Amino acid sequence: MKKYNPSQIESKWQKKWRKDKLYNPDMDRAGKPYYVLMMFPYPSAEGLHVGNMYPFTGTDIYSRFKRMQGFDVFEPIGLDGFGIHSENYALKVNEHPFEVSKRTEKRFYAQLTAIGNAFDWTRTVETYKSNYYKWTQWLFLQMYKKGLVYKKKASVNWCPADRTVLADEQVISGICERCGAAVEKKELEQWFFKITDYADRLLNNLDHIDWSEKIKIAQRNWIGRKEGINITYKVEGNPEKITVFTTRPDTNYGATFIVIAPEYPQALSFIKPENLEDTKQYIKVSKNKSSKDRIAEGREKTGVFTGSYALNELTGYKMSIWISDFVLMEFGTGAVVGVPGHDKRDFEFAQKFSLEVKRVVVGRDGDSSKITKVEQVQEEEGTMVNSEFLNGLDIHEATVKIMDFMEEKGWGKRVTTYHLRDWLISRQRYWGPPIPIIYCEKCGTVPVAEENLPVELPYIKDFRPKGTGKSPLASDDNFVNTKCPKCSGSAKRETDVSDTFLDSAWYFLRYPSTEFDNKPFDDSRTKSWLPVDMYIGGAEHSVLHLLYARFVTMVLKDMGKINFEEPFEKFRAHGLIIKEGAKMSKSKGNVINPDEYIKRYGSDTLRVYLMFMGPFSEGGDFRDASIGGIFKFLNRVWQMTDLADDAEQTGEELKIAHKTIKKVGNDIENLRFNTAISSLMEFLNFIFKQKRASKMTVKILLLLLAPFAPHITEEMWLSIREKYSIHKQSWPKIDSKYLEEVQINVVIQVNGKVRDTILIEKDMKSNKEIVEKLALESENLKKFINKTKPKKVIYIPGKIINFVI
C-alpha cells in the first residue's frame, strides 16, 4: 500500500471532476433541482483565510449529501467584488480596482478550487463585470418604474473616512460599519428605495420561513413595528398644533410636558421672544452633533424651554413645550409627550428641569407613593390610578379604552410606526454600478432606456473619493455629458454609484441564468431552480443583505417577473472561526491562511478538522494542536481498505453500519457535522478492532465520509475497484431491522442512583415483572435495598428500573 499523499491525489481529482463536469447539473432537464448557496465572498484582501473557508466547507458537505440523496444539486460560486470593501482594499494597496479585481479573482477562485467544493464552475457571477451590473442597473430601473425610487435632500449618515454616505443599517452605534470612523450628519440629495412600503410583509412573512430563529428576531427588531396613537394637542395662543406619537396613551393623565426634536419644522413658531436666543443656539449645536457625540453624552438630558404650553384636554393641564435632542425627528412625529412617572427617559428629563411628576400606575409592588426616584418609575405593568374612568384597569385594557376614547373625541388617531427607514442607495464612490439616471434641463430627471444598459463604469485613473459629496465620476466629462433619452438635448448623467448591497440583493437569481445576455434571469430556469432551497451565511448580515434580498424579491414578484416572494426557503447562520478569542483580521495579525494547512495535510484533513472543532452554528477557536488527530484518522481510512475481504457482513457489522448511516444522515441534515464525524470515527475504530471488515462495510464507511473528505474517499473507492465516481453514488439505505437491539441494557437504580445494569432479551422489554425479578437478583442492588420492600418501582421499558426506598 502506498503512503497517503493528499497533495498528489487532491489536485488530480479536482481537475478530473471539473473536466467531467461532475458537479454541473443539467439546468434545463434536472428532475429534482436543489439549490444550495453560501453567501459569496467579497475580495477585500489578497486571499481567503480559514475563517472564510469554514462556512464553505459546511455548505459543501450539505450539498454533497443532498446530491447523494438523489437531488440535482446546484452549488454555485461567485465574487461580490464591486463596492466599497473592494475599493477600500484597492486604496490600501494603492492600485486601481480594475487591476486588483483581476488579481483577486484568480487568487480567490484558485483557493476555492483547492478546498474541494462541488461548485459548478461554469456559472460564476462577478458583480463588477458589466454583464452582471447591467442587470443591477436594470433592477434600479424596475424599482423606478414601480415608483419605489425617490430622490430626497436629507440629513444622512456621512462617513468622513470613506467619504461617502451610508445606509442606516451600515451605521453601528454611530460608527461606520466598514472603517470604524465616527459618522457625521450631512444634508445631501440622495436616492432612496422605499423598503418601508414592504415593512409589514417583510415582518409577517418571517412567521412562515424556515430560518435560524436569531436572524428572524434580529429582523423583527430592526423592522420594529409599533402600534400606537398620534395625539394632537392644542397650543395656547397659537394656531399650530403638536402631534405626538405614543404607544402608552393609558398614562396620559400623567402627561406634564411636551418635547420636540431640534429639527421639528414648526419649532420656531412655539418659541417666545424671550427664549429666542437660547433656543436658536441649542438647535444649532444639536444639529451639528454627530451620533457619536450624542452617545458619548449618554443619558444626560439637555434641552430648552420654548415658552409655550400645550393643553392636555384630559386633565386641563398646561404642558410646557421643550426642545431636546433626545427626541428624534426621524421617528414617530418628531414630538413626544412627557409622562415622567412612567417612562424613565421622561423622568430624567423632568428631574433635570424640575417638571411635575404624577403617578397614574401602581405596579405589582403596590407602591403608590409619590415618585421621586428613577427606581419607582413603573413602565412595564400595573393598574391605573388617578385617571378617572381608567382607574382600576390593567394598563393594557386602559390603553385600548383610551385609544377608543381619544379617537371618538377626535383628539387622536391610531397609527403604526416602524423603526425601519427607507434604504439609501447612493454612494459617492467610484467602484460600483453607476446609477442609470440622466438629468435634462428640459425634461428633468429621466431614467436611462433599458436598451442602453449597461451604463459602463469608465476607467478613471484617480478613483479616490473626493469628500466633496460628489463621486469621482463627476470629474470625467466624457462620462457626465450625454444626450437626453427623451429630447436628445444635452444632458448630464447621475454620477453616484449604487450601494454594494444592491449588487448582492439579487445575485442568487442570476446563477441559473448566467449564459443569457438579453435578460437578467430566464423564466423557466428561475421556475425550476428558485427559490434557493438552502442558504447559509453569517449572522452579521441579518439586517443588511438578508433584508434587502427579501425586499427585492418581493418587488420582482409584485411586478410579475417571478412567482415567489421569499428568496431563501431555508436559511441557517453559521458560526465564526476566531483565533485567540478575536475575529480573524489582518489588522489584528491573527489571520490563518488555509494554503499552508492544505499543503501540509491536504484539504480533506482541514475540512474534517474545521467541521470537527464544534457545532457548525457556533464556530470555534482555531487551534491547530489537534489537527494531527484528524490526519491520523484519514490515514487510518487510507489503510482500512487493506482490511476489506469478500465475506458477508456480520451481524455486528450490520448493526454499527446502519446505526452510523442513520446518525450521520440526521446530523448532516441538521448541520451537526461535529457529531457526524465522531460517529464515523467510532465506526472506523470498530473496523480496526475487528482487524477486518466485509467490503460492503468498508463501502458504507467511504460513502458516509464522502461529503466530508471528497478526495480521499474517491481514491479509496477506486482502490476497492468500485466505479468512478463515489460522488455519484446514492446515500446508503437504512434497514431498520438492523437497528433493533436483540439484547437491551437496563440500568438499575436505587433512588435515582445507578447501582447496576442487566442485560435482558428484547422480548422481555415490556414485561415489568420479569425485569424487576431479574433486577432483584443483582448482588449490588441487594446491598442497597437490604430487606426493605421498595415503596415504589418505576420501570421505563428498555431503559431504567428505579427502586424507590
Next chain:
RNA sequence: GCCGGGGUGGCGGAAUGGUAGACGCGAUAGACUCAAAAUCUAUUAAUCGCAAGAUCGUGAGGGUUCGACUCCCUCCCCCGGCACCA
C-alpha cells in the same frame, strides 16, 4: 438598559428528562527501535480503595420529579447584537 447565545475534565466538545464526560487532542506507562519520529496497547474528572466498589461532580443558590447538564425561580460571569425608538 434591552434582545440573543453560552458557562460541563488539563483542552475542543458529547449527552435536551433516564448510566454525565461520546469522539478527538493532550498527558502517563508500556511495546517496537541503537535512538528518535511514526505506529500500536493500556490508563486518564476528583477523592478513598489492591480490587469489587463507594463518595462527589455540569457557574452559585433554591424548587419540581422516582430521576435534572437538561424543566421552573433568583443571582453571578463570558461572548455577540441593538440602544435616548416615544
